[in-house]
Amino acid sequence: xxxxxxxxxxxxxxxxTVRITCQGDSLRSYSTSWxxxxxxxxxxxxxxxxxxxxxGIPDRFSGSSSGNTASLTIAGAQAEDEADYYCNSRDSSGNxxxxxxxxxxxxx
Amino acid sequence: QVQLQESGPGLVKPSExxxxxxxxxxxxxSSGSHFWSWIRQPPGKGLEWIGYIYSSGNTNYNPSLxxxxxxxxxxxxxxxxxxxxxxTAADTAVYYCARDNGDGYNLAYxxxxxxxxxxx
Numbered sequence: 001x002x003x004x005x006x007x008x009x010x011x012x013x014x015x016x017t018v019r020i021t022c023q024g025d026s027l028r029s030y031s032t033s034w035x036x037x038x039x040x041x042x043x044x045x046x047x048x049x050x051x052x053x054x055x056g057i058p059d060r061f062s063g064s065s066s067g068n069t070a071s072l073t074i075a076g077a078q079a080e081d082e083a084d085y086y087c088n089s090r091d092s093s094g095n096x097x098x099x100x101x102x103x104x105x106x107x108x
Numbered sequence: 109q110v111q112l113q114e115s116g117p118g119l120v121k122p123s124e125x126x127x128x129x130x131x132x133x134x135x136x137x138s139s140g141s142h143f144w145s146w147i148r149q150p151p152g153k154g155l156e157w158i159g160y161i162y163s164s165g166n167t168n169y170n171p172s173l174x175x176x177x178x179x180x181x182x183x184x185x186x187x188x189x190x191x192x193x194x195x196t197a198a199d200t201a202v203y204y205c206a207r208d209n210g211d212g213y214n215l216a217y218x219x220x221x222x223x224x225x226x227x228x
Contacts, residue, residue, distance in 0.1 A: 033214045035155070042204065042221060043147075043155065048214035086155050088215075096168060097213060099147075102154040 003091050004100035011106040012077045020072045020103045022087030030090040032070035034063060035099075038083045046085075047072055074105070082107045110135040112205050112219035120199075120226050126192040130205030130219055131185075138163065138183040143208045145215060146179060146190045148201035156201070160213075161188055195226045 004024040012018035022032060034047040045054055047063035050070060060075045070089070074081050087100035116128035130144070137144060145160040159169035161179045169177045178191040192199055202221040209216035 031212065035215070037155075042218045043215070044218075045209070045214055045216050048209070049212060054209070054216060084154075088155075088157070088213075096159075096171060097157045099155040099157055 003098050004087055004089060006085075006087060006100040006103045008101070009104040009106065011108055012074070013108050014079065015076050017073060017075045018077055018105060020074075020085050020105065022070045022072075022089075022100045023068055024089065024092070024100075025068055026090045026092050026094065026098075027065065027068050027070050030094065032063070032065060032087050032089045034070075034072045035086045035088065036081075036083045037086065043086065077105075077107050079107050081105060110207055110217045112207065112217055114203060114205050114219045114222040116203075116222060116224070118223060118225060120195055120224060121228050122196055122226055123194055126190075126195050126199060126224055126226070128190045128203055128205075128222065128224070129187050130189070131187045132207075133186075135207075136183075137181050137186055137188055140210065142210065143213055144179075144181065144188045145206045145208070147204045147206060147215075148199075149204070149221075150198075150201045158190065158203075197226050200224065200226045 031049045035043040036046045037043040050065040051063045064071045086102045091098045111133045113131045120126045143160040146158040176193045181188045204221045205219045206215040207217040
């Protein structure tokens with residue numbers, strides 16, 4: 001099991017807001033990045049350093065962090081946002097990296 | 109724009125060594141300060157961090173795989189490689205190579221991935 005825990009699946013109505021969380025003790029000390037992976041495609045970096053959005057990523061994607069929990073929020077979810085989302089940060093030792101277990105987002 | 113492309117056998121026999129190469133274009137593996145990484149994804153499952161080699165040559169491996177792993181740089185060919193020894197069916201996965209964005213361990217550039225199946 002991953003040291004970074006994510007809900008397996010969440011659903012959101014088209015145009016509504018959804019928050020995806022990632023929990024782990026290491027998140028109190030280290031930054032988090034988030035990746036979007038659509039079926040059959042390569043993961044894409046959507047948020048890094050907890051809150052920074054790479055160029056080309058829509059501004060409906062935002063990140064935040066508090067204590068041992070990092071969050072990715074999609075405000076006004078679109079059909080094309082339906083994908084698996086993974087968080088990434090250091091493990092509990094701080095010496096290595098680990099991906100979260102992933103959250104499947106379904107847009108209804 | 110950095111581009112990465114994995115290559116290697118798609119089928120490996122159990123107990124043998126899995127060897128993959130990631131060819132880099134649009135940048136040099138020997139310049140700058142970057143994390144040249146490997147990630148894998150078993151069919152239908154999530155992403156698993158394998159490890160990286162830093163531009164300096166320092167490596168960092170997933171502790172659960174460390175005893176079987178080698179990641180190396182080949183500056184003459186502008187590529188980096190992954191070797192996983194003593195493979196089993198559990199090593200069957202799509203293997204991705206990736207590089208950071210130059211601002212920490214944020215994997216902004218990914219190869220297309222290559223499926224490696226471990227089977228006799």
